[in-house]
Amino acid sequence: MTFTQQTNQQLFDAFKRQFDEFHNGLPSRNVASKTLEIATEPLPENGSEFSELVNYIDSAIQPNLSASNGGRYWGFVTGGANPVATYADWLVTTYNQNVAKGGDSIASSIERQALSWLCQLFELPDSFKGIVTTGATSANLLGAFTARQFTGMQQGINVALEGMSQLDVAIFSATPHASMVKSLGMAGFGQNSWHKVDCLAESEAMDVNSLEQQLVIMKAENSPKSIIVIASAATVTGTDYDDLIAISNLCKRYNAWLHVDAAFGIFERLMHGAEGKTKGLEFADSITLDCHKWLNVPYDCGVFLTQHQGLLQASCEVDAPYMMSDANEVAFMSLGIENSRRFRAFPVWATLKAYGKEGIKAQVSRNVAQAKQLAQWLEASDLYELVKPCELNVVLFKPKANLAEESLTAMSANECMLKLNQTGEIFFTPGVWNGEPIIRAAISNWVTTEEDMQTAIRALGH
Numbered sequence: 001m002t003f004t005q006q007t008n009q010q011l012f013d014a015f016k017r018q019f020d021e022f023h024n025g026l027p028s029r030n031v032a033s034k035t036l037e038i039a040t041e042p043l044p045e046n047g048s049e050f051s052e053l054v055n056y057i058d059s060a061i062q063p064n065l066s067a068s069n070g071g072r073y074w075g076f077v078t079g080g081a082n083p084v085a086t087y088a089d090w091l092v093t094t095y096n097q098n099v100a101k102g103g104d105s106i107a108s109s110i111e112r113q114a115l116s117w118l119c120q121l122f123e124l125p126d127s128f129k130g131i132v133t134t135g136a137t138s139a140n141l142l143g144a145f146t147a148r149q150f151t152g153m154q155q156g157i158n159v160a161l162e163g164m165s166q167l168d169v170a171i172f173s174a175t176p177h178a179s180m181v182k183s184l185g186m187a188g189f190g191q192n193s194w195h196k197v198d199c200l201a202e203s204e205a206m207d208v209n210s211l212e213q214q215l216v217i218m219k220a221e222n223s224p225k226s227i228i229v230i231a232s233a234a235t236v237t238g239t240d241y242d243d244l245i246a247i248s249n250l251c252k253r254y255n256a257w258l259h260v261d262a263a264f265g266i267f268e269r270l271m272h273g274a275e276g277k278t279k280g281l282e283f284a285d286s287i288t289l290d291c292h293k294w295l296n297v298p299y300d301c302g303v304f305l306t307q308h309q310g311l312l313q314a315s316c317e318v319d320a321p322y323m324m325s326d327a328n329e330v331a332f333m334s335l336g337i338e339n340s341r342r343f344r345a346f347p348v349w350a351t352l353k354a355y356g357k358e359g360i361k362a363q364v365s366r367n368v369a370q371a372k373q374l375a376q377w378l379e380a381s382d383l384y385e386l387v388k389p390c391e392l393n394v395v396l397f398k399p400k401a402n403l404a405e406e407s408l409t410a411m412s413a414n415e416c417m418l419k420l421n422q423t424g425e426i427f428f429t430p431g432v433w434n435g436e437p438i439i440r441a442a443i444s445n446w447v448t449t450e451e452d453m454q455t456a457i458r459a460l461g462h
């Protein structure tokens with residue numbers, strides 16, 4: 001068996017049928033699969049006919065996938081794959097460009113245009129440059145790298161060349177996303193290295209007075225020498241926004257680096273512009289955002305932006321004689337983690353070109369309205385308690401305590417969530433609010449319809 005046993009026509013035929021079957025079946029399949037393990041079998045010594053592979057996919061794989069690309073998968077913050085991005089992603093595989101360095105293709109230029117369009121979409125100045133990443137986690141990791149390089153520069157250390165053993169840094173944050181904490185570990189600061197800043201009452205947003213008090217003490221003691229502040233816009237559970245104007249002013253005063261994790265919260269800017277909850281985002285030194293969340297492009301795709309491209313480059317610079325580059329622009333391999341890179345900017349570019357700002361804004365606004373509709377239903381229900389007013393696309397709730405036995409309401413939040421998920425009609429993930437377990441619904445998929453809302457509400461009502 002060689003790579004050439006099947007014709008392109010056979011590939012197209014199988015793909016078209018499977019695409020249609022999967023997409024048409026999304027509304028009726030269980031949102032989460034009940035089968036989670038593939039049957040064990042040894043590595044095939046010899047290959048098989050293409051048709052055998054297709055049959056195996058039809059019978060053993062496709063039926064056991066989740067409907068995360070459908071309208072009622074409300075776990076985590078899960079976007080769908082919009083039609084144009086899906087199409088563009090097929091082409092990405094067809095073209096199979098390596099967007100590592102310029103000089104051989106238009107692909108790098110398209111990535112730069114996509115980044116520039118994202119800045120226009122979110123009303124950010126064109127001083128922000130960056131790179132398309134595999135997601136918000138890798139963008140947060142680049143944030144940690146770039147901040148590390150900045151603090152090194154303040155202390156006369158080129159961290160990328162000399163390491164960080166002499167680096168003297170304090171990191172502050174109120175409610176960093178778990179991926180940011182992971183990134184601090186991967187960047188060598190340590191996952192436990194950051195100082196927790198108090199939150200405002202009933203909120204995950206930073207109490208900026210508390211940050212200021214800690215900075216005043218450090219300044220008086222002249223230690224440590226450099227400061228990094230990690231802000232959230234918005235937090236993944238409460239969708240709370242740190243006050244970026246107040247924080248950026250403090251950062252300016254104390255020569256601190258400001259990284260803002262705005263993975264999905266940045267989309268609020270489409271509804272309320274630069275004067276809404278993200279006011280001051282334009283003063284960040286670096287920003288994380290996700291495209292596989294609310295831009296609804298396929299996995300995996302995020303973005304890292306910084307106003308200090310030179311520091312990002314200093315962190316990620318790669319140089320070898322065989323890696324000759326495009327003379328005018330920094331090669332993307334010197335701005336990110338990978339050397340060889342997928343053309344994942346293309347579905348982003350195609351989405352922005354096909355739908356424009358208004359199209360994306362309409363989609364995001366629809367999800368916010370749907371989340372509010374769900375919150376309203378929960379608030380009025382006898383079975384559930386809405387834990388926090390819904391302000392964006394995330395709804396926090398739990399079963400009401402002390403009602404009839406045998407009903408969902410007698411269960412813990414987690415038991416209740418598992419039971420709801422087992423209906424196959426809906427999929428939630430857990431969260432913690434005010435120290436208590438809760439159920440979390442995040443609506444970020446372009447495909448969610450009014451019918452999905454009604455199906456979900458029916459499932460919640462039983």
Ligand SMILES: Cc1ncc(COP(=O)(O)O)c(C=O)c1O
Nearest residue numbers: 077135136137177179236261263
């Ligand atoms: C605020 C925030 N930051 C980072 C992440 C991590 O994103 P990813 O899974 O794309 O790495 C998430 C995911 O939900 C998030 O909500």
